[in-house]
Amino acid sequence: MIRAPIINTALNAASTLRQVLSGKNAFEEVISTRRAQELCLRDVSSAPLWLLACRRARGRAEKAFATGSPTEVANSLARWSELHRFGEVMSHVGALRPTFAQRHLIKLAESWYEAAVARGVRSGLLKPAEAQGIPAVSLLRASVEDSTAQLFALAAKQQQQLQNCLQKGLGGQAQGYLHMNDEDLRGLTEMMKSEYASHLGSAAVWRRAKYKVSISWPDMHKISDYCQNASTRQRMFEAYYAGFDSSVDEAALELLRTRRQLAQKLGFRSWADLEMAPLALGDEAGARRFLDLCWKDAQAALAPVHKRIEEWSSRDASGSSERRGKVSQADEAFWHSHLSRQSDIWKFAEYLSLEKSLPGLLDVVGKVYGVTFREATAPGYFSRLPSGWHTSVKIFEVLDGAPRPAGVKGDPGKGRLGYVYLDLYARMSMLGRQAVELAGAGILCPGHAYVSCKLFRPSLGRSKLLNVEEAVALAHELGHAIHMLCHMGSPCDFSDLPLDLVELPSTLIETIILQPKSLAKYATHHTSNRPPPESLIRSCQRNQRFFINALQNASIGMGLHAEAFDPFKATPADLRREAVSLWQRYSLVPADPAFHPLGTDAGVHVAAGGNQVAYLVCYLRVAGILQAKAARKDGDAVWLQRDFPKRIRGQLLDQKFAPKGWASRFPAKAESQPRPHPLPPLPKDTSALLQLAAG
Ligand SMILES: [Zn+2]
Structure with missing residues (x-):
């Protein structure tokens, strides 16, 4: 919310009073009117008003239960789910007031909501396998015994402990x-x-x-x-x-033990099986076969690069005989960067000033997904006072139809798809905490997507220069935001889409944004306005190592949660050994004795769960989409072709997609087989993946 404590208190109170007197409630109105207008933050910032709406939803659910009609119960709970979710996400973006009371009110609302879902499931009026618009985790929590629910809570606590341990090493404090x-x-x-x-x-x-x-x-x-x-x-x-000692391994082991117990209670053999069930890969064995296949198919592309690296490395080490011929793990990254000339990548920031590049970047996103971004209320202090949005949030109206030159009319399509609130800079609240907890994109309510970038604000008078990774991350999150606006189901349904589907529009746009043809559209020198030289454009392409790392991380994340690794018998040293061997499985260089895989992104992935193989699946599908140009006569990049947005929207974004369903979440209670994955089967040949890398 905009920084104006006294004015905020007065204007927010006025908005609340107006709603109380008129008997209207903005929380209820906003979730039922899609694509209406820009969200007035003040109208949906009062935690007590939200609680009031939740209490009314509880009343409606009571009435539905009294009728004994399963349809009415399911509908009233789905609507309540939306309302409940809306309040929670507003709290995550730091908008819910008063700050001191909101956590307490959220807890209270949560207890009402969970009790109602549990009542629905236990009475048999709410069938988890058929329910729509109610988050799968809520249905799951309502369906399990108390001891299992306690394990869920324990796992969440242990996950936090592991993250804290890792953070010390990753941040260099240790x-x-x-x-x-x-x-x-x-x-x-x-x-x-x-x-x-x-x-x-x-x-x-x-x-x-x-x-x-x-x-x-x-x-x-x-x-x-x-x-x-x-x-x-x-x-x-x-x-x-050296910053990752046995305390990290112990914290990981405790979490793995709880997750194994949980998985078995739900009817899975391992946590990896549980994580893979909603994905196209189906189970742990399917995921391992996929990773092995990627590695095998990558060899043809990796071999010549590795050979050159070995030659360079031995030339560089002439004199020290023990290093000759072999590439050490500590040197591998350097030679890969050297080969793809990435040492210049830092210079690229001069060509990516936020102010100059953002319009071009939005244009590329718009062309790919057939949408146009139009800036709504300008970020001036006085223009933002009425709605309460912070001045570092850029607000865009998103219209159906690709951007067109001025004066050219086209089919208006669906008209306005909604709004994107692009929150650029990290900032602190008055209490010294992060003002916005949400990282990345999140859907606030139907037709309104929030993107939290958390960039460092440049010093006064300086323009903000993005590095390539920041530009890629921005495009990735915008891909999510557009998907959220186009999705045909409810926000709760969106949150339940399988990871290998939800990450597809975002990985597609992040890959396109790096293509030389798109860089030319938004990269321009911040003072001279000149385009970047070709050598620099080449330097920011992803190299093979990006994909090898993704393979290694996925292997560790999934492998430590796999059935073959027994966390109850293993010691912390066993865990470390297992992690190294899971890494080594997909590496051409031997692991250094000092190496600890949990010190890489893999550590964060293990804490998060172990389903990051989904990203590789997405990159493979992206490669398939982009390389389809081979069949085209004009030879132009596939995403530049006129019918591309229509096809990608129709097949991927403007869909509802039923996920694999209850049977894939809770096999112990499922009465049927899981539904098939909503996307087509994966290609049998994965060599396209490495073709995304600059050789
Ligand atoms: Zn993502």
Whole structure:
């Protein structure tokens, strides 16, 4: 909400009073009117008003139960689910007031809601296998015994503990600093090194060395990808992974144990089976076959690249005989970056000023998905006071139909699809917490999608320069947002779509946004307006290592949750060994003795659950979509063709899609087989995946 504490209190109170007096409730109105108009934040920011709406929903559900009609019970609970979800998500975007009471009110509303769903399931009036618009997790919680519900709560707590443990290592708090000089950091640009130097320069006589390098995950990346000094890379590698000790393994093991118990109670053999059930891969064995196949099919593309890397590496190590011929794990990233000339990637930010590039980027997204973004209320302080939106939120009206040059008329299609609220910068609330908890895209209510970018705000008067990853992430989240606006079901149904479907529109657009032809449409130098040179465009393409990493991470995330790994018998050391061998399965270089796989993205994935193989599935489908051009005569990129938006919208976004259903969530209670996955089967040949990488 806009920063104006006293005015906010007065205007929010006025909005609440108006609603109370008129007997209207904006929460109820907004969830039932799709695509209406820009959301007035003040009207939907009062937690007590939301609670009032929930109480009315409870009353309606009571009446439905009294009629004994399953349809009425299901309908009243579906509507209540929407209302309930709306309040929760408004709290996640930091809009619900008063702050001190909202958590308490949410808990109260949740207890009403969960009791009603449980009553529906237990009375037999609500059939989980047929219910629509009610979140699967709520149905699941209502269907299990108390002991299982307690395990769910325990797993959530242990997940948080593991995340805290990992965060210490990833952030470098556990490892401290390395002291280095210019020779140690050879290959890093002045800009990259400047972060490690003292602001006092050579006057900082107390410094042991010119640069004090923190040992966090981003710094580790910087050194391993760009530093030309091999011994620095090795030093950094060892120092970084030393931050992940057995306390991480123990925390992971405890979580894995609880998840295994939970999975078995629900009728699965392992947590990996549970995670894979909603996906196209079906189960753990299917996912492993898929990963093995990807690795096998990738060999033809990997072999020549690896050979060149070996040659370079041995040339570089001439003199030190023990390194000759073999590429060490600590050096692999460097040689891959070197080969794809990614050392220049940092310069790309100069071509991605947010102000100049955003319109072009929205244009590319619009062309791909057949929509037009039109900025609604400008982000000025006074223009935002009435609605209450923060000035760092850009509000876009999204219209059906691809962007057209001015004056050219076209078919208006469905007209307005809704609004996207693009929240650019991270900010703190008055209480010193993050103002917005939500990360990425989230659907607020039908027709309104919120995208939280959490970028660092540039200093006053400077323009915001994005790095390539930030631009890719922005496009990815916009892909989600457009999908949310186009989806034909309710927001609760959207949240239940399988991960390998929900990530498809976003991975498609993030891949397209990196194509040289789209970069040309939005990348322009922030001062000279010149387009980026071709060599620089090449440098920001993804290399093979991006996909190998995805394969390794998916292998670890799924493998530690697999049936073959017994968390009850394993020791923390066993867990680490297993993680290394799951990584090694898809690596051409041997694991370094200092390596700990949970220190990579795989650690975060293990904490989150182990279904990240879904992203690889999406990349493979994206490769299939984009490489379909081989059959085209004109040879133009497939997404630039005129009928592309219509096809992609019709087949993917403007759909309701019934997920695989209750049988895939709770086999112990399912009376039928799971429905088939809503998307076509995966291709038998996965070699297209590596063709997405610049060779
Ligand atoms: Zn995503």
